[in-house]
Amino acid sequence: MLTHTVPRARKSRWFYVFGSATLFVFMLQVVTGIALSSAYVTGSGQAYDSLRFITANPLGRVIRGIHDFGASAMIVLIGIHTVRVYLMASYKYPRQMNWLTGAGLLLLTVLMAFTGQLLRWDQTGFWTAVVAAEQAGKAPGIGTWLARFVLAGSVPGGATLSRFFSAHVFFIPALMFAFIGAHLYLVLYNGISEPPVSGQPVDPRTYRARYHRLLERDGIPFWPDAAWRDVVVGLAIVVAIVVLAIAIGPPELGKPPDPTLVAASPRPDWYFLWYFALLSLIPKWSERWVILIGPLVFGLFLILLPIVAPRGERHPFRRPWSIIVVVAIVGTIAYYSRIGHMAPWSPRMDAPPLPAAVVGPTTGPVADGARVFYDKGCEFCHTVSGYGGIRGPDLTDAGDRLTRDQMLTRILSGAENMPSYTGNLTPRQTEVLLLFLQSRRRFPPPPSSAAH
């Protein structure tokens, strides 16, 4: 079995290492996961402390680091592997089931990433469970029931964590073992796909005979002639993960999972940042549909692909739309990940009051206006001279752009993403706030308006 013949693959031989690399990292995750589970306490009240205990141990810290960088590596490698298979159209006859089991593994890997970040069970872990329940709650009809199923009850609490632990440690891995077994069996049964050749479309009636002729003419034994590349790449990745785990360590544990600590700013791990960003930027009315239908559409695409297109040309240059799909998906994820990292829609609630150097005068109406600007939360969303949030427009030069009346209208009436301050400001507060905003200028005011 080990020495079965595989295509020589010549120029593209290094493209064939990503599936086995994913498998290597999966085994790494199994080993470090077992090590972590030997000390992790699955209790909503103790998990956090047990993780602090694990992290305080020098080896425990490294194991956590390996498991974390391993999770990232799994996501990256299974992503590259999927793209490789898609671009080379290896999902076509007779390997449709290879693709479908692989699609199942992609989904399961994402679920592992999600449940894994939650098991960190710090403040972010706790709120991730709540956010997951609220998203499940958007399902029509069964939403509330589904949300409670996620939480294992009507409120998040003692039962919630055990549920995610069981999913992350038993249920999903059991499915992954089954799918990996099937996937590997199918790889052996159907043989590793040969590199696509332009002008040689897949025809189910002749494919197998042609494939076997190719192996007889130009095949090599899998072990060790082809497998050595898998092992070398696998070793390089494992070394990289271990070095990163030692040098950088595991993700910092946040504050404890105490729901009464309301000063929390939950953020997903990097692999979900793009989704977090997408949900923030799409129009409000479409949100529910994106949450519900987006994953369904992607799932259907993965399932239907080998069923709809089991034959025909495999070379990516003969399937230019496949390149467009990959560029579009990878580009979208990269773009929104970047935005998700900046999170421009999140108010900066920890922004300090504007320093005197920015405000100008330290007493008088402009200084009072700057205080109102901070007290009323304006600064959490608006930047002035580099301080404050970026949800709303930058007001560094508001005095150059807007008249007093335009400012007043906006402050009183609010907007889609700005509260109305009618009834919230005293006449004196309104007055000094407007004076402060009018003093925000890049250019000195012309003499006529300065007299205002």
Add this chain to the structure above:
Amino acid sequence: MADPFREPPDASDDYTRRGFLTWISVGAGSVAGLLVAIPSVAFLLGLRNIPQVWANVGRADDFTVGETRQVAFADPSPLPWAGVTAQTAAWLRRVDQDRFIAFSINCTHLGCPVRWLPNAQLFMCPCHGGVFYADGRVASGPPPQPLATYPVRIRDGHVEILTSPLPISGR
């Protein structure tokens, strides 16, 4: 060596016997499977319901009219290992002498904890910037609904909040 996949020589005579054995095997396997699956799945679906009781969150006199303060109450029958997660926080606003409103801290967008900004008289969500007015109405941002509220009453000079399920604002 006999070929295990070869049809038996007198397949027609054996047909009823083989059919019966097939039926027995599938049936026995299914019964065994269901015996394990039914209690396991039922146990998994047995969701914990928080008992609804009135939880005391402090003396009414300690709350100033017009003020909004964070209060906390505990799950009335917490699991022993729940630790801090048995707590629930709420924003309690004293509207006037007799009326209190207890807001859920969960933003109606995706459930993140909203913060009360006393100077600005606004609730603000750190996740996607949802903002609510002091009375819970949506002021701006993505939230689809006003902040959820808990039933609240005054008994013997104490403010009591009815412990309630996590508000799910999906629809």
